[in-house]
Amino acid sequence: MKARYLVPLAIFLVIVGFLAVGLKMDPKRVPSPLIGKPAPHFELSTLYDPAERITPEKLRGKVWLLNVFASWCVSCRAEHQVVSRFVQMGLAPVYGLNYKDEARDAKEWLRELGNPYEAVIVDPEGDTGIDWGVYGVPETFVIDKKGIIRDKVIGPVTEEILENRLVPLVRKLKEEQG
């Protein structure tokens, strides 16, 4: 048997290897290029106090989370409990970004499910969402003391993600120098 007749088999096996790995991956999950970069600027009012303006710069010096949600988003409802539990731990404040929503609907939604957020920032046109590279609601960002985005959860935060990914990360970030 000459070696060159084995070449097709070898190539095929390599391809099968990649396909097998590919089966375990989600082709629709796109990592954010913003991780490791400063949080994009915004200056938005809050849901309950239109006069109040929040910017990422104002939150410098503390570790905080930005949770993108909307009342029309079905999986946000599922995630809400987990986010609330995280807030109860008292590790870090969570800011809500109410994405492309009606103020009335959002308030109703929060009244029904409870409001865990430090403040709810309103992004009715979705411009800030686009600046932050949001492509599916819900999404959750972790921002460190220097205002750098350190992680992003795409889709609902589950108990597992909370325990194994967010809590350890936030603990670590709180140790870091501001």
Added chain:
Amino acid sequence: MRAILFALLLVSLAASAAIEVHQFDDPAQEALYKELIAELRCLVCQNQNLADSNADLAKDLREKTYEMVKAGKDKEEIVDWMVNRYGDFVLYKPPVQRNTLLLWGGPFLILLVGVLVLVRFIRRRPSTGDHLLSEEERRKAEALLQGQEEERI
């Protein structure tokens, strides 16, 4: 059940054309806009570009593209704007960089291999040459060649 419903929902985004009316200052801008929305990928869709998608985010990003084109930005600026937010994934035409070297170089490489194999094959083929070997000579030559082959391996 849920998976199927999900798939149907996604297809529903695909089923109706995204038709929008825009005014442009000049044909060059219009051409740029069309080129961009054809080459940028809608992130929430199943493999569709911005031009074809009816998804909300695609509409927003078309609007952003339109605004930037109107504001006189060039292709590179707009593409950078998109990549800064969503990464290389939004580009249907991946840039030539480290992780796409094999992609862009691949076809040339494959062609080169193909041509090399072809040349080797043609050079090694028995020719219809004028003086054919006698049967005995041929057998000898073949045995000789085979011997060499084995030595090399």
Added chain:
Amino acid sequence: MIPEIGHLALIVALVVALVQGIFPIVGAYKGYASWVAVSKPAARLQFLLLLTSFACLTWSFLQSDFSVLYVAENSNTKLPQIFKFSAVWGAHEGSLLLWALILSAWTAAVTLFGRSLSPLMMARVLGVLGLVATGFLAFLIFTSNPFERLLPAVAEGRDLNPLLQDIGLVMHPPMLYMGYVGFAIPFAFAIAAMLGGRLDAAWARWSRPWTQAAWVFLTLGIALGSWWAYYELGWGGWWFWDPVENASFMPWLAGTALMHSLAVTEKRGAFKAWTVLLAIFTFSLSLLGTFLVRSGVLTSVHAFASDPSRGLFILLFLAVVVGSSLALYAARASKVRSHVRFELVSRETALLLNNVILVVTTVSILLGTLYPLIIDALGAGKISVGPPYFNAVFIPLTIPLAILIGVGTVARWKRDSVANIWAKVRLAFVASLVFGLVFPAVAMAHFSWKAALGMVLAFWVFFTTLRVIRDHARGRGLGGLSLSQWGMALGHIGVAVFIVGITLTSLYSLEEDVRLAPGDHYGLGGYDFHFKGTTSIQGPNYQGARGEVLITRDGEPVTVLYPEKRNYLTGMPMTEAGIDAGLTRDLFVALGEPLGEDGAWAVRIYVKPYVRWIWLGALIMALGGVCSLADKRYRVLARREREALVGGVA
């Protein structure tokens, strides 16, 4: 009860397939005549069983039996009868059943038409097909049972995806599968020949008609799909380089290479090892396509609802089938000796070059299709590879291919000379340059060098083919051409027509999205589109709006189009474009969204020159395939061998 019969038939078919796969192959190896004899009855029985199973599922659809989960998910009492029928293959489970049915139909056809095969060869071929069928039936029964019950039954089904409620889609999947699955036959012949240790010209002669038949179906299937996308999706596009489209295009390219390579192997006994490898490669790409479409590893517009467990099953199956075939190839191909002599300048070389380019194109498309997955698997980022890449790779590679068609068809087998070939194509060369350069300047809106290049190539293929027809007809008249010579000529003329279509459509299409209120008109490409307004319509399972657009040219009415916007029961909006088809141009109008109170709509208007030529070209290619298939050479051969056999017995 009926669904249970279908289910049972499916399970029995699996057992029969296993028998068909094991006994003949082992029997042929060990020389047990009785084991070998099992193959034919098993293959035919398997076909009958799958036909029964398929009929049961069809019955469940026609009866709207919503206690069957698959029916409940894909049908509805209000669904028109014809679509209830086609809904059988509207989703994953049913389409896989169709796959299996078609495989068994091809297999049964081999038992009927392959009478010239030696019993041992027949047994091996059927055995290989039996093993392939075993894999698919196991996949069907264990991961995707279409007869699964939904108890208690629901009162109303969910309805078929409206995109599939279209005559184009009724025919597209069966055609496509006939092609995909048909390549299992040359694959089985190749494996059987290697198992038997006899790789000769006879093997190529047996494989050739089957390969051509599969290729014809695949050509038609792809063309139908492209045509459907063009008028049904409302985008006016006809090819998107989507992974699923690539999954059908790659076997087509490899199959095209295989057809040509088989011709050389049959006529000259050359390239045997290469042809076997191509047969394996082509069917592997069919299997890979099935994997890509049904596993969810790649995102695609057309993907089925995906399920990783299904993906794992097909991947294992793919690994076993292709892996063992390639291992067998490695073991046997090195023993194949080719003593066929040919010169550098000869038709053999041209066909080899054709093969190299087609395979390079196929592998490049494969690379582009799998690249995002490979990069992701390596953790090196997440990228997209889309139409700009594939066009950049595909178009340059088709140029040498078109040139080769002209050279290869006039070149003589074995040995030719450059001077001789040049003498034959000189006239065609000059004519194609002249016509190709003049055509865009005269017949199109403006001159373009790209268009000129495309047209030169198209005319080149056309004129050289004419030259070949003339050579063959010399002294005998056109009637003197054999069907396979006509087949080749038509196949290549189809390519020329196809090149014209692609070139002119992509370079000269005009597209505009405009706001039109009733009474407004818009001019595009010399046509005036007058929007008359919309009326509301009520279909059996949808409601919507129908627009009326009068199109005039220089004040003269050309046609009236009625584009529709439908909302189906499932809540899906659908765009039904209004299209006026023409040989030199299509006029295309689609409704977007209503704008404002005055009855205005966002309307998409296209003028697409020569777009029909794309599908016309494919049709002519397929017709060429049918011609060569019908060549009496194969029939005469079959009869002669049969007579010889009978004579031998007597």
